[in-house]
Amino acid sequence: MSERRVTIRDVAAAAGVSVTTVSHALNGKGSVDPATRERVIAAAGDLGYRASRAARALRSGRTGVIAMLLPAPDTLDAEREMLSLDYYMQLAMAAAGAAFERHHPLLLTPPLKTVAELRELGVDGGILCDPGRADPRLALFEELGLPVVTIERDLGRPEHRWYVRGDNEANTHELLDHLADAGATRVAMLAAESDWAWSAESEQAYRAWCASRGQEPIVEVTGLHQLEASAYESGGRLLDRPQRPDAIFALAESYATGVVRAARDRGLEVPRDLLVASGIDSQQTREATPPITTIDLLPQDQGAAAARLLVERLEGAEPAAPVVVPAALRIRASTQP
Amino acid sequence: MSERRVTIRDVAAAAGVSVTTVSHALNGKGSVDPATRERVIAAAGDLGYRASRAARALRSGRTGVIAMLLPAPDTLDAEREMLSLDYYMQLAMAAAGAAFERHHPLLLTPPLKTVAELRELGVDGGILCDPGRADPRLALFEELGLPVVTIERDLGRPEHRWYVRGDNEANTHELLDHLADAGATRVAMLAAESDWAWSAESEQAYRAWCASRGQEPIVEVTGLHQLEASAYESGGRLLDRPQRPDAIFALAESYATGVVRAARDRGLEVPRDLLVASGIDSQQTREATPPITTIDLLPQDQGAAAARLLVERLEGAEPAAPVVVPAALRIRASTQP
DNA sequence: TCCCATGACCAAAACGTTTTGGTCTATCGT
DNA sequence: ACGATAGACCAAAACGTTTTGGTCATGGGA
Numbered sequence: 001m002s003e004r005r006v007t008i009r010d011v012a013a014a015a016g017v018s019v020t021t022v023s024h025a026l027n028g029k030g031s032v033d034p035a036t037r038e039r040v041i042a043a044a045g046d047l048g049y050r051a052s053r054a055a056r057a058l059r060s061g062r063t064g065v066i067a068m069l070l071p072a073p074d075t076l077d078a079e080r081e082m083l084s085l086d087y088y089m090q091l092a093m094a095a096a097g098a099a100f101e102r103h104h105p106l107l108l109t110p111p112l113k114t115v116a117e118l119r120e121l122g123v124d125g126g127i128l129c130d131p132g133r134a135d136p137r138l139a140l141f142e143e144l145g146l147p148v149v150t151i152e153r154d155l156g157r158p159e160h161r162w163y164v165r166g167d168n169e170a171n172t173h174e175l176l177d178h179l180a181d182a183g184a185t186r187v188a189m190l191a192a193e194s195d196w197a198w199s200a201e202s203e204q205a206y207r208a209w210c211a212s213r214g215q216e217p218i219v220e221v222t223g224l225h226q227l228e229a230s231a232y233e234s235g236g237r238l239l240d241r242p243q244r245p246d247a248i249f250a251l252a253e254s255y256a257t258g259v260v261r262a263a264r265d266r267g268l269e270v271p272r273d274l275l276v277a278s279g280i281d282s283q284q285t286r287e288a289t290p291p292i293t294t295i296d297l298l299p300q301d302q303g304a305a306a307a308r309l310l311v312e313r314l315e316g317a318e319p320a321a322p323v324v325v326p327a328a329l330r331i332r333a334s335t336q337p
Numbered sequence: 338m339s340e341r342r343v344t345i346r347d348v349a350a351a352a353g354v355s356v357t358t359v360s361h362a363l364n365g366k367g368s369v370d371p372a373t374r375e376r377v378i379a380a381a382g383d384l385g386y387r388a389s390r391a392a393r394a395l396r397s398g399r400t401g402v403i404a405m406l407l408p409a410p411d412t413l414d415a416e417r418e419m420l421s422l423d424y425y426m427q428l429a430m431a432a433a434g435a436a437f438e439r440h441h442p443l444l445l446t447p448p449l450k451t452v453a454e455l456r457e458l459g460v461d462g463g464i465l466c467d468p469g470r471a472d473p474r475l476a477l478f479e480e481l482g483l484p485v486v487t488i489e490r491d492l493g494r495p496e497h498r499w500y501v502r503g504d505n506e507a508n509t510h511e512l513l514d515h516l517a518d519a520g521a522t523r524v525a526m527l528a529a530e531s532d533w534a535w536s537a538e539s540e541q542a543y544r545a546w547c548a549s550r551g552q553e554p555i556v557e558v559t560g561l562h563q564l565e566a567s568a569y570e571s572g573g574r575l576l577d578r579p580q581r582p583d584a585i586f587a588l589a590e591s592y593a594t595g596v597v598r599a600a601r602d603r604g605l606e607v608p609r610d611l612l613v614a615s616g617i618d619s620q621q622t623r624e625a626t627p628p629i630t631t632i633d634l635l636p637q638d639q640g641a642a643a644a645r646l647l648v649e650r651l652e653g654a655e656p657a658a659p660v661v662v663p664a665a666l667r668i669r670a671s672t673q674p
Numbered sequence: 675t676c677c678c679a680t681g682a683c684c685a686a687a688a689c690g691t692t693t694t695g696g697t698c699t700a701t702c703g704t
Numbered sequence: 705a706c707g708a709t710a711g712a713c714c715a716a717a718a719c720g721t722t723t724t725g726g727t728c729a730t731g732g733g734a
Binding site for chain 1: 392595
C-alpha cells in the first residue's frame with residue numbers, strides 16, 4: 001500500500017556503502033573506486049532510484065529547472081498582433097523536450113520585471129528568445145549570477161557569447177539568390193522596425209547583397225503591430241513606385257500575406273508579376289494562396305540547441321558557443337513564375 | 338556581500354514568536370491569535386520573506402508547480418500540421434501568467450507516456466488541453482493522485498468534472514444564427530475527425546440547429562493532417578453538390594482558408610456567393626482575404642481560468658466546476674455580403 | 675624506518691521548511 | 705470548586721539530499 005519513496009539510503013544499503021559514497025558515485029564528485037561506482041549505479045538502477053529534486057535543491061541550491069522567456073510585448077494586446085506565435089510555440093516545445101530528456105524541466109515564464117520575481121521562480125538558468133538591444137531581462141539573470149542562453153544575439157551585448165542563432169546572412173543571401181535565379185531584377189525588402197538581431201542582420205544582409213550586385217537597395221520599414229495591415233500599406237507603396245520591384249522579400253510571415261494582398265488589389269498576380277518570399281515560415285505561408293516561399297528557421301532545432309547548450313553549461317561542461325543552426329529554404333509557388 | 342537568504346527564523350525573531358507560529362500564521366494552519374498573525378505577516382513583509390520552495394517541497398511533498406500538457410500528436414510531423422499553434426500558445430501563456438501570479442510556476446511538459454516520467458517532473462497537478470476520449474494522460478495523473486484540470490472535457494470520462502470549456506453549443510448556435518441573418522439558407526459544416534469534445538459538441542450543435550430549423554444537415558468530415566489541403570478537397574465536394582450550400586461553417590482555422598480557396602477556384606466569391614466562418618480564431622483568419630468570421634474562444638480566458646481552477650484546488654479550496662468561458666463572435670467580411 | 679601524500683570511504687551537519695506532539699493558561703459547564 | 709475543553713504557543717523531529725571534515729589504509733620517497 002504505502003509506496004514509500006526509494007531514497008539514497010536504500011541505494012546505500014543495497015550497495016553496501018554509505019550515503020556519502022552513493023552521492024559521490026552518482027554525481028561523479030568525490031573519489032570512489034570504479035568497481036564501487038559500478039555497484040552503486042547498478043543498485044540505483046535496480047531500485048529505480050531518482051534523487052529527490054526538492055532535497056537536492058534544498059541542500060545544493062540548484063533546482064535543475066530552466067526558465068523559458070518568450071519575447072515580452074508590453075501589452076497583451078500587442079502580443080496578439082506581434083508574435084509569430086507559431087514559431088515560438090515550436091521553439092518552446094522543442095526546448096522543453098530537449099531539456100526534459102536531460103532531466104531539466106522547463107518553466108514557461110511570464111514577462112519578468114524584477115529580480116525578486118526571477119528569484120522566486122527558483123530556476124538555475126534561462127533561455128531568452130529574441131532579446132531586444134541590451135535586453136533588461138538578460139541583466140536580471142546576470143544579477144543573480146544565473147546562466148542565460150539567448151536565441152539570436154543581444155545586439156547591445158557583444159560580449160555575451162552564449163547564444164543560438166540562425167545564419168541570417170547566409171539564409172538571406174540564399175533566398176535572394178533564389179529570387180534572382182527566378183528572374184527577379186529589382187528585389188525590394190519589407191524590413192521590420194525592431195532591435196532584434198534577426199531583423200537587423202537580415203536587413204543588413206539584404207543591403208550587402210544589393211551592394212554586391214551593384215543594385216540599389218529598396219527598403220520599406222514596417223511596423224510591428226497590425227502586421228498584415230502595415231505590410232499591405234508599405235508593400236503598396238513599393239508597388240506604386242515608378243520603377244516597380246519585381247520581387248519582394250517580406251521579413252515577417254504576415255508581411256508576405258499583406259504584400260500579396262496589396263499586389264492583388266493592383267491587378268498584379270503572384271508569382272507572374274511579382275515574386276514574394278518571407279523570412280520566416282509558418283502555417284500561414286504554407287497555406288497561403290499561392291503558398292509562399294520562406295526561410296524555415298527550423299525552430300525545433302533552435303529550441304533544442306538552446307536547451308542543450310544551457311544544460312551543458314549547468315552541468316559544468318564548457319560547450320562551444322555560439323551555435324549556428326542551419327535553416328531550410330522552402331521554395332513554394334510564390335517564387336516560381 | 339553575502340546576501341544571506343531571509344529564512345523563517347528571521348521572521349520568527351523579528352515577530353518575537355517561534356518558527357512554528359510563523360509557519361502557522363503564514364499558512365493559516367494552526368490556531369494563532371489574530372494580533373499575532375498580523376505581527377507575523379508584517380514582519381515577513383518587512384523582511385521580504387518568501388518561503389523556500391525547495392524546503393517546503395521537501396517537507397510537505399508539494400512543489401507548487403503545475404504541468405501544462407498540450408495535445409500530444411504521435412509524431413512531431415503531425416504536430417506541425419495539426420495544432421492550432423496560435424491558440425495553444427495563447428492558452429499556455431495565459432495559464433502561465435495566471436498561475437505565476439498565484440505563486441505557482443507552470444511547466445511546459447513534453448508528451449508524457451509513463452508514470453515514472455510524470456513522477457520525475459515533481460508537479461502538484463496538471464492542466465490537460467483537449468483530451469482525447471479517455472485520454473491516457475489523465476489516468477497517469479490519477480494514478481499518482483494528482484489533480485488535473487482539463488480544457489474541454491474528456492468525452493470518455495463523464496465523471497471528471499474538473500474542466501474549463503467553451504460553450505460550444507451556444508457559440509455554434511450564435512454563429513449559425515449570424516449566418517442565417519446574413520442570408521444563408523443552406524449552411525454546411527466542415528467537421529473534424531477527432532474525439533475532442535470541442536469538435537464533437539460543435540458538430541452536434543450544428544445538427545441540432547439544423548433540426549430546429551427543419552433543415553437537413555450537410556456535413557463533410559475532414560482529416561486532421563494537411564488541414565488546408567483536406568479542407569480544399571472536402572470543401573470542394575460541398576461546393577460541387579447539385580444543391581450548393583450558400584454558407585460553410587468550417588470548424589478549424591485552416592479549414593476555412595481551404596474552403597475559401599476551393600470557392601475561388603470555382604469562380605465563387607466570398608462573401609458574395611458563399612459565406613464562410615470558422616470555429617476558431619487565429620492570425621490566419623484575421624488576415625485572410627477576405628478576413629474570416631470566427632468564434633474567438635478567448636484562449637487567454639480559458640488558460641487563465643484553468644490555472645485559477647487548479648490553483649484553488651491545490652490550495653485546498655473547493656472551487657465551483659466546471660467553468661464555462663464565454664466566447665466572442667468575431668464578425669468579419671467573409672460573412673457580410 | 676618514518677613521514678606524508680593519496681585514495682577510498684564514512685558520520686554527521688546542514689539546507690529551510692512543515693508537522694508532530696506536546697505545555698500552559700483561561701474559560702466553561704456543572 | 706473541579707474537570708474538561710479549547711486556544712495560543714512552542715521544541716524538536718522529519719523530509720532526502722549534498723557537503724564538510726574527518727578516519728584509516730596503502731604506498732612511495734627520504
